[in-house]
Every structure is written in C-alpha cells, then in structure tokens.
Amino acid sequence: MAEEKSQASSSKMLTLKASDGVLFEVELNIAKEMKTVQAYIDDCEDIETIPIPNVLGKHLAIVIEYIKKTNEEYDAEFEKQWNMDDLQLLLLAANYLNISGLQECLCKAIAKRIENKSPEYVRKVFNIENDHSPEEEAKLRKEYKWAFEGVDKD
C-alpha cells in the first residue's frame, strides 16, 4: 500500500507560482529538493499551486533546471552563463527556497569572481557606495597594511 502511494506521488505534478505570476509545473521529487517547498507540502498536503513570492519567473526557471541537471560537470559550467546581478538574485532565491547544493555552487561562483580583486573593484561590480569615513579607512589600511602590498591591476 505504502509502495503504491509513493509510486503515485513520484509522478505527481506540482505548480509553483513565481513572484511575477509565471507558473511552473514540476514533478514532486524535483520540488522536494527545495526544502521550503517541502515544508509547505508537509503543512498543507493537498496543495496544488505553491506561491513563491520572493523569486522572479526567470530565476525560478534557472533554479528548476539546475535541480534537474545538477552533477559535477553541469555545476562547473553553470555559473559561467550568468552576470553578477543574476548570480546574486539566484543566490537569494536558492537561500529562500533552501536548496543547499545550489547555494554552495553560487557562493563559490561569486567568491571566484572577486578573487584577488581590490575593494574599489568590488564596489563597482556590486554597486556599493563607500560609506567609510576617511579616519576609518586610514585605520583599516593601517591594520591590514601587511595584507595589501601589491593588488591586482583590475
């Protein structure tokens, strides 16, 4: 009996609704990789459509594709296709949906892109304003003087 039930549920389809209204029909076992969705299902068993309010359709599509295809080779090539903005939004999506494999992959990808770069480069790429006071900056420079001799010419 239990076996029949699990066979039926593995081919069951679920609908995920992105923040911009785009709908995605996915198999239950794919959706279960997203622990947030799993928790939702555990709470309300008969749900058909699950709202994903924090994630845009285009990013949810990428996330679903990742879950379907993930393996060592795919992961290595995966991050190369996206720009920094998309990578960050994907990371937030993976965090919200609680998909640890994808979070790891994206964190490593972002870390790789800022490898050996200066603070100015990081500010430019992530569009961050420097709100350190000149005194604070001087203090930091002094404290970590040993670390910053000779930076990458970005």
Place this chain on the structure above:
Amino acid sequence: MEAEEQEGHPHMAMFMVLGHLPLYEILTMSSVCKSLLDEINSDVLLWHRLIVESPLNSRLTDETLLKITSKANGRLKTLALMNCIHITDQGLLRVVEQNPYIKELHIPACTSITPEGILKVVEALCERSNCLTNLSINGIYNIQKDHYHMLALNLRKNLTLEYEQTPPPFYHHIQFEHNVLASNLRLDYEEKMQQPVYYHKRGSVSSFKQGKNMRIIDLEICPKCVEVRMVYDCPKVDCCKRKECRGCIFCIPRCENCGGCVGSDEPEEGACGDILCLECWLQVPKCNFCNKPYCMQHTDWWCTSTDSSLLCRVCDENSHGYTYTDVL
C-alpha cells in the same frame, strides 16, 4: 524584492558569500563599506574557518597569523594555510595552543614548518581534545616514516576517543560489544584512508578545496618505494594491475588528463612538458608545427597563428623571436 533594494547598499547575497571567502577576500570586503565591515567583525562564526591562499600566503607571518586567529575566540575549527612559507613551528604551535578544538589542519607546502613541529602540534591537539580528524602536509620537507607513524597513531587514537566520549544518540538503542565498536571504528578509519585519490584531480597547493570525505592524512607510505608521499590510485577501468596500481608519482608516472598509469614505453609529452597517456594524447588538439598537444590544465596557453590554426607557445616564440615570461 526589487523595491526593498537600496541603491549602493550591499546586496544581502554578499553576506552569504562571506563564509566562502578566503582571508584575503574577507579583508577586501571589510574595506568596501560599513555594513560589510560590521558583519565581518561581529560574525564570530565566520572566523571559525580560516583559509589563507595567494596572495597572502607569502605575506602572512607568525604574528599576523596569531592576530587573525584570535578573532575565533579559541573556537577555530578549520585552518588552511596554503603554501604559507613564513609560518614556523612556533607560530603554528601558539595558534594551536589557543585553539584546541581545531578539526581540520591543512598546511601543505608551508616550508618553514618541520616534521617535528607538526608532531608537536598534532600531539598538543590530541592531548587537549579529540577534534582533529583531517591533516594535510604534502610539501613539507623531510617527512620520514617514523614521523608518519606517530601522526597516524595520534589521529587514530583521536577517532576512537571521540567516539567513546560522545556516542551518537541512536546507538543507545542498540546493544553493542565495546570491542565490536572499536573494530568498526578501525574499519572506518581504514576505509577513509582507502578513498581513491586520483592524480588528475589532485588540485594545487595554491588553492584550498574543501572535499567531502577527506582523507585523515593526505600522505601515505608508497607501496613501491616506501617513502612518505602522495599515493595515487588508478582510475583506468581496464588497468590490468588495478588494485596494485598504487604508488607515488615517481614510481608510477600518470597522465595529466585522466590520471591513468602511463607505461614506461608510452609517455607522450605535451608542449607544456606534462605527460599524457596515449589515449588522451590521441584525443586532444595538437600544434600545427610540432604536433604536440596541451594538457587540460594548460589549454589557455594555445596561440592562434595567422591562418587561425593552433600553435603552441614554443613554436609561436620561435616564429616571432620573443619569449613568454608568464610560464612560472
């Protein structure tokens, strides 16, 4: 989501990435803006894991190491010093004395550290706690069999002790003989040591790769020359001596691309000087002039000649009369 974003403030994603950054990039991030600096200074968990790679590897001293590790408040768990040439036995010992719960210690190619120094450090850690379970020491000079046996002894004791003191909850429900438990642990230890290690996946000492199921000690005693070295397994499915095809790279030369053993009569040299086995050699693209290929690690060394055919650097240099200087 977009409405909440403020122009110029670090994206929440940046806070998540912090835990994946080696030390240099963490220091960079602290200079970027106030909120990142605050996060970095206040998040103690961030400092439980310290990874020092290039460019800090040549700049880190005993003093700066001690200062940085003090941010962990004695709870440092993972310490990875990749080719940190200035760190000495005393420097490392001081860190370990202040952080007795270190679980993973990676000090490959830290050439100022001696085997005796490592022994002192590992003994100190194993005396005060049972946490140390992974040690990487490839590239430290002069490690002899005696050192290796002492290290293995200490770490093995660690695993047994750790188990005896904090048995996992589910075992309370099962009757186990003490010696069965102990022998299970020994098997566990032997199994961990038996995880295959492949030459082409060896990575480099310049960047730390957190592996799953990492070996307890990265080095072994080579079954062929009986020296303490990195010992590689053979990934070739059809390697006739499969289980015996284990040895250090000096005893069994291996293909840079696939990690398979390369017989003494077949090594093919790539333009980069690395060896390839015949199968890999046949499959990869070759230089139009000298017919030599590049191995997978050096595919970005290809030059394109005027008729857009592939040219290796050596032939390119010869035809133009200049030399590439970034090879080192």
